[in-house]
Amino acid sequence: MPNVLTQKLASFGPLSATERQVLQDLIRDIQTVPARQDLLREGERPDAVHVILNGFACRYTILPDGARQIIAFLVPGDFCDSHVFVLGKMDHDVGTLSECQTAAISAAALIEVSEKHPGITRALWWSTLVDEAVLRAWVVNIGRRTAKAAVAHLFSELLIRLRLVGFASRTGFELPITQHDIADSLGLSNVHVNRVLKSLRKDGLIAVNGDSVVIVDPERLEKYSSFDEAYLHLGAASLPNGEPVSSGGGPPQR
């Protein structure tokens, strides 16, 4: 069973058996980090690159007035700090939202790999550039979509990104974060997110049960939020159907 990193990078393009093995071997130094704990702080100079293997984390910034803006959700397979080798310092914080497993890849190991395996280097490039594309979509989401469409778009995006790494079924996924977290990611208040979710449930677009989200009809949700997966730049035929996710697809109740 491939790890999330190989699985994710394979979404860019096929990887050879050796490349898969090399990536497999990179995943060592696995740590478990409890929920709501910082992985990296602004100003830090990490000497290794960190990958999320399990759970949800986020990039975020706290403003002087205490407001928090979540800049990106990090899901399994995502890098926390791939930019820091060139930029030096972290310019924002990274923290867990749920309990997470992370792997630390030493600078030396990464440099060696990228020198010997140009295919992997290219895949890593792809990964950071897609992160940037996701960020652009985020800006559009916050800037010009209504709260309801923005939440719908976020869920559409998460469905695809989580499917890539086997953490979502065709129609749903576990989302172990609070409504407050969603609010801080979209520049909304927690109260309003609550109302928006209620409205999305009423419209039969989603169903929520505890931490599990069911996208009743992915296509309808995508259309509603004008979601177009093109910006994720997936290679052809890279979307597995994913294993069924824990909780079922019951009716839109809560």
Next chain:
Amino acid sequence: MPNVLTQKLASFGPLSATERQVLQDLIRDIQTVPARQDLLREGERPDAVHVILNGFACRYTILPDGARQIIAFLVPGDFCDSHVFVLGKMDHDVGTLSECQTAAISAAALIEVSEKHPGITRALWWSTLVDEAVLRAWVVNIGRRTAKAAVAHLFSELLIRLRLVGFASRTGFELPITQHDIADSLGLSNVHVNRVLKSLRKDGLIAVNGDSVVIVDPERLEKYSSFDEAYLHLGAASLPNGEPVSSGGGPPQR
């Protein structure tokens, strides 16, 4: 006199004389493009990389309802499409706001340079990663700042970015774009931007005269918008004072 590209990349770290010369030689195929014209369209597969030499351009997306979200302002020295080599397709549009001069660098030339000059490769990396950091700051701006602070933050950022390439003095720059453009970049309406600008003028934070913007007191503006230039990841001592910009520092009139 160095071109804007060398000037910008030198903000990351010192460049050797040869590196400067190599960068100098890359700038050929210069074109002049009128205002309000697309440079790149979504879905396109450009075979060269484009750099802005002069003028203002932007990345943007149009939503189904016709709303436009500007995702980034491109100023002299910025790349329009450095990501497209890896990602393949453009996932958004790029268009001019004012008349622009652009240079096209062929794929072949760029690959050759980056193989021979690791220092330049690193600087190019730095450039795209800083673009990403700017994007993160943009999200924070739109998501969690008031309209007034967001505009103030944008102006603070532009002041620094334009100074890097000699297009701003210590306290001002030419901004040949409309209030509507600013609105679309911050997710606001043109009317509201107008009111915000009026308010910033009243507070003596900025002074506007036609296309020229004067930042009366940069430090005060930065404090007001909680601007911290750390995210631009400038190397030490890389901020030239810049030549004086055309119009003077008159009183806050219009």
Next chain:
DNA sequence: CGTTTGATTGACACGAGTCAACACCAGTGG
């Protein structure tokens, strides 16, 4: 069981959008 954290809901306030009118140019053509 109290305690705590997160979800939910209602009442009310406010920032920002919309609509519409007008001012001010720069460019155009009669």
Next chain:
DNA sequence: CCACTGGTGTTGACTCGTGTCAATCAAACG
């Protein structure tokens, strides 16, 4: 030379999406 035009900036009146505050509820937990 001067109406005419279109684009941009400005302003006021009104509306509406979201935020704020506060109370209640539900589930998790030591």
